[in-house]
Amino acid sequence: MALALVILAFASGESRALNGGVQEEAGSGAGERTFDARTSRVEPTKEQREAASRLLRKAGAGTRMAWDRRFGTPHTIYPARGTLTGPREGTPAEIARSWIRENRALFGLAAGDVDDLNVTQSHGLSTGTRIISFAQTFDGVEAVHGGSMTVVVRKDGSVESYAGQSARHGELSGGWELSGAQALERVAGRLAGATAFAAEAVGEQAGYTQFARGDFAAGSYVRKAVFVTGEGALPAYQVLFIEKLDRAWDVMVDARTGEILFRDSLVDHSRAEGTVYENFPGDAGSGGQPVIKSFEPTPQSPSGYVDPTGLAGLDGPTTLGNNANSYANWSNFLVPADQAPRPVSPLSHFNYSFSDHWGRSGCQAVPPSYAQDLEPAATNLFYHHNRIHDEFYRLGFTETGDNFQVNNYGRDSGGGDPILGLVQAGAATGGAPLYTGRDNAYMLTLPDGIPPWSGMFLWEPINDAFEGPCRDGDFDASVIEHEYAHGLTNRYVSAEDNALGTHQSGSMGEGWGDWYALNYLHREGLYGKSVVGEYVTGNPARGIRNWSYGKNPTTYADIGYDIVGPEVHADGEIWTAILWDYRQALVAAFGQARGAEIAQRTITDAMPRSPANPSFLDMRDAIALAIDDRYHDSSSYERIFDVFWTEFARRGAGFHARTAGGDDLDPTPAFDHPNGSRNGTLVGRVVNAATGEPVADARVMLGRFEARVSPLRTTGSGGGFSAPVVAGTYPVTIQARGFGSRTFENVRVRAGETTSLRFPLSPNLASGANGAKVVSATSPNARALIDDTEASTWTSRRRGNAVIELARPAEITSVRVSAYTTSRFEALRDFTLQVSTDGSVWRNALIEKEAFAYRKPRPVAPDVHYKTFRLENPTRAKFVRFYTDAPMGETKARVQAAELQVFSGTVKDVEPLPPPPPDPPYEDEGTIAFGTPVGDATSGGVTAVDFQTNCTFPPATQGSDGWVTRLPESFGDGLRQVSVKGTSPAPHDLDLYFYSADCELTGSAASAAADESGTIPSGTRYVLTHLWLGAGESFELRATDAR
Known part of the structure; x- marks a missing residue:
């Protein structure tokens, strides 16, 4: 859902230094x-x-x-x-x-x-x-x-x-040899394959030359600029290129050569009066009923909401005013012109009843259906856009902060940029079979002086993809505010436009959207839950996220925890959870009104004083400065600071937390308060429950996840660890070779005290580290089931099975299973576990129907995370046979499971074997002839299509726009890393796509970074290096053992 603009690839070193x-x-x-x-x-x-x-x-x-x-x-x-x-x-x-x-x-x-x-x-x-x-x-x-x-x-x-x-002193290298039109034509050719596009200037706006849209969705904007480097300054053009309404780029072009120097997406992927819903239709709270709201002047909007000039204070006849402009956008592929259908009322009384024709028609895409509710939908979106304008204005997002207004009343040289509200975006063109205009929302933010736009989609169930109800997103206040907040953060964070281009900053961009939406609903007493998107998803427990924020267990250590791996929406939930705890603790200390005010003021005040592309810790420190600025002379100053540090520390962003910058996916967490008297000390000793011996190299997490997360500590040879921790109650998860993973609940740490605990781990009899072996399997890579971590997955078919010889014959008492998956609806739902003493005669030990289940609209991380299943009667076995009976998706032919861990209460002599030495790196190199920016390797690349269609290695088109590397078979265990680097100095963009031995896609690492790196997914045999941008690019690929 949502928006973001560009990035300067900075690394923000460790976010703090002790004692200066x-x-x-x-x-x-x-x-x-x-x-x-x-x-x-x-x-x-x-x-x-x-x-x-x-x-x-x-x-x-x-x-x-x-x-x-x-x-x-x-x-x-x-x-x-x-x-x-x-x-x-x-x-x-x-x-x-x-x-x-x-x-x-x-x-x-x-x-x-x-x-x-x-x-x-x-x-x-x-x-x-x-x-x-x-x-x-x-x-x-x-x-x-x-x-x-x-x-x-x-x-x-x-x-x-x-x-x-900033750059050091340097001279400008050369001049502007190309014209702005030529720069735009280069961009259109490189990013959209439009080599015949002829740029035609049509005017000036906000300091940019505006060009006609041609065959694209909207006009583009170009201005002369300078691109600074560590060696000097280059003459350049900044090009804002809008290919589609939800596909737009901010590009810096070398004015001498036409080479692309920088690129980032502009899109994040969510008396006058009117009748509106303050939350959503049908909500049990006060925000679920239609109410009439005034569109007359407010302190933040002195001309009211429907004066189209922002000057006269006269009410206009439609949903057009100084702050917002809302109208139907039933085609999601054309310029968002405001000649589209919209409400009209000569008296400015926009009072329409909402009949939910889209829902009652069962998502009938042929009008009238949704079109019959255009007036109430546009009125609702228009009201919320104006309401949010006033809310953010009061918090500092004013004319000088580059907000969205037609008329800036002389307070800033900008203006001319009200937010365009695209009502029922893509309703006519975005349905079956591609569903490009369903089950989403977005915000595209352009620089000050050029109108941004936000599209609210229709929502409908798509089997085994997104199984929500038929709903109109224009009526969900949490989705509307989430998207508008992207406009706030992309213009207000740092001195740069859209400076949220790194993983952590992009995640915060998503997290802020959720936080502001919930803050509004709670502040106004409209909603008692901490759920975003309940209306559009039909899920009252968690909405569109993995949890309600009142139950979210994640910490700063958990970046990358989700089943999709590092992803800005999932990791944005971590940021929201931190800020939500901060807000709720302030409310508990000072009451709803003052607590909410302190939270929203300090969180918003932090944005303009932060650096571009900040990390979580950069923004944490900016909030601390905002607290000092606003409340240093308040009697509550020390208490506010204590609440702030306590809640950040409890979520792993404490005083000694560290990060290598905004793109760091493995930050170092810390759970300590800077005031040492607020901390206790957690001391632990991890032991083998079967032998009493210490467990070395165990990963210790203050949280519930172990895959792809950052441990707080790793045990030493004596099995011990120690850490300062702010007072609180925590889950402690420990993962180790030979023992799998176990979470110890309700570990309490008291301020000023040492909490010393013994953490016994039972040996995992199905662990390869203990000597267990895969005897047979209906699909390759069943080793992923016995590697003690849900970071790797085994992909089988329905009713597929794997036979595992246990490390020791024993009486089995329980099994621990993970359905973690790389494809949501392929996650394991039903399984059968059989046992045998000889590998020939089998009997059923467990038959689990809906062992893992989900609540619509889709499976999420907590649905597929580890579960323990206890046998009614302990059963002696030397072998187990694990059947993947069914996936969660009824149309899916494949089933994914991550772990099968087997435990006994009687085994006494199991110790992990010495770890094998790491495999040597595997390297490959080659040259790729040309790039294909109009497609990607999942569908449009020449080499990709050849390889997937014919499944031959090497493909006949090797080196055309991609290069296929065959990895050693052992590198498909999910525990290896891979990186690819272009060797030429010319601009390029290499992406990685991973395929199984059957040439089926298993995953990708395909950002717009020049080079790529990531974890090789389980079951991978081939890696496709795809050239998205560039020509004649030589590359070096290196795969390494991450154990």
Whole structure:
């Protein structure tokens, strides 16, 4: 669901330094859908490091700094509390520029460079603090996607903090040899295959030249810009290319050569009066009934909601006003022009009854159906877009914060950009058979001065894909606010537009959307649950997410936990859970009204003072600064800080948490409060329950998941571990070779005390580490069932089976099964377990119907996570036969299961075998002739189609637009890593697709990063390296053993 724009591939080093200090950026990576040619690491000079030491000494203990590895300049400078300087005289912009001038040695700037900085934003918070943002300029042209510097100046003139991505002093290399039209034509050819497209300029808007749309969904925008690097500055064009309404790109093009320097998606994938639903139709709370709401002026909208000029304060006849413009968009593939059908009322009384024709017709796609509810749907979306405008305006997203308005009332040079609300988007064109306009919502945010748009889809059940009800998304307030919040975060976070291009920042973009939606519903007393999307999904327990946020168990350590692996919606749930706990703890401490106010103020205030593409920890620190700014003179200051650190610590983002940057998928969690008296110490010893011996190298997690997550500790040779933990009650999950995984519930840690516990693990008799073997299986890679982790999966067929010889003959008392899957509806539902003492004569030990079940609309992680099944009578066995009787999807022919762990209460002598030595790396290399940006390797690539159709190795088209590598058979166990890297300096985009021995797709690593890396899915035998962008690209592929 939703929107995001671009990224500068920065790595935000560890997010804090103890007792003050400069931090190195530990790594860098482009986020999903992003390409950035700036891949070389640039080190700070000796003079810069010396200047950094001087600043840190002067600013005081606890001040922390991180470097931007692309430029060798400071990325963030944050004080522990308070400010970096004392009060100063002058305007905020003068103070900010003066502070940069004083520290120009730190930034590697010449005196003239500071003079040439353009003020791009002077945004005031209600505390009196001002956010001053500068852009570096070269020959009078501003840098874009880099070259930004933000200084936060408090009301008393003191400099609070710095965030930026600036380049050191350098000269502009060459001039603008291509025209803007030629730059757009290059982009259209590379990204849409439109080599015959001829760009035609039709006007100017918001500093961009606007070009006619041609055969695309909407017009494109181009402006002259500079692209800064660690070596200098390049003349460039910024191109906003809109191929489809939900497929658009922000591209930087070299104005000398036409090469693409940078690319990121613009889309995230969710008296006047009107009758509306404040939550959704039928909700049992007060938000479930139609109410009449005024569209008249508010303090945030002085001309009301339906004055189309924003000037006269006169009510207009339709859903068009200064803040929003809502109308039908039944074709999801055409420019969102406002000549489409829409409500009309000469008296501005938009009071229509909602009859739910879409639902009552059973999702009948042929009008009248949904069209009969256009008026109430448009009115509802229009009201919420205006309501959210006013809500966010009050929180600081004003004209100078680049909000969405036609008329900015002279407060900012922008304007002309109300949000376009696309009602029933794709209703006519988005149904069967492709369903491109169903069961979703999206937001596309363009720069200030160009209208964004948000599409609300119709929802309908699709068997074994998304089995929800027939609903109109225009009536779900949580979905509407989630999508609008993408507009807030993509314009308000940092000095850069759409600066949420890394995995962690993109996840926060999704998480903020959920948080603001729930905050509104709870703040207004409209909803008692913490569920997003209940109406559109028909699921009152968890909506469209894995859990209700009141039951979400995830922590910062769990990035990548979901069955889909690292994914911004799933990992965004972690961020929402942290913020929701913070809000609810404040409500418990201060009451609903004040607690919600503190939470929404500090969470929103943090955004403009954060760096671009922040990590969770960058934003945590920005919230801490926001608390200090807004409440430092409040009697509740210390209590608010205590609540803040307690809740972040309980979710693994505590004081000593670390990350290598926004694209770090394996951050180091910490559960400690900076005030040591609030912590206890958790001391544990992990032992073999059968022998009493210590278990070394066991992974210890404060949480419920073990696959793809970051452990808090790993046990030493004596089986012990110790960690400071803020007071609370936690689940502790321990996973180890030979023992599988076990979760110990309700481990309580008390402040100031040591909690010492013994954690016994029973040997897993079906573990390969203990000597268990797969005797036979109806499908390959059944080893995934006996590797002690649900990170790997076995794909079988209905009624397929695997026979496993146990490590020891024993009386079986229980089995632990995981249905974790790479395809939701292929997850195991029913299974049978048979036992045998000789491998010939079998008897049933367990017959489990609906062992794993799901609640519509789809299976999610908690549905398929480990479950323990106890045998009614202990049964002696040397062999077990595991039948995959049925998957969750009724149309699915395959069944996936991740683990079969077998336990006995009587076995006494089982110890894991010594681990085998890691396999040597497997390497391959080749050259790919051309890229295919108009397709991908799941459907449109030449080599991919050849390989999947003929299943021959190597394919006849090897090297055309892809290259197939055959891996050693052992590399399909789900425990290996692979990376591919292009060897030429030219722009390129390589993706990876994984296939089984039968040439069926098992997964992919296909972001828009130039190069790729990831885990090889279970059952993989072949890897296809696909060239999405580039030509004549040589590559090197390396697969390694991750054990």
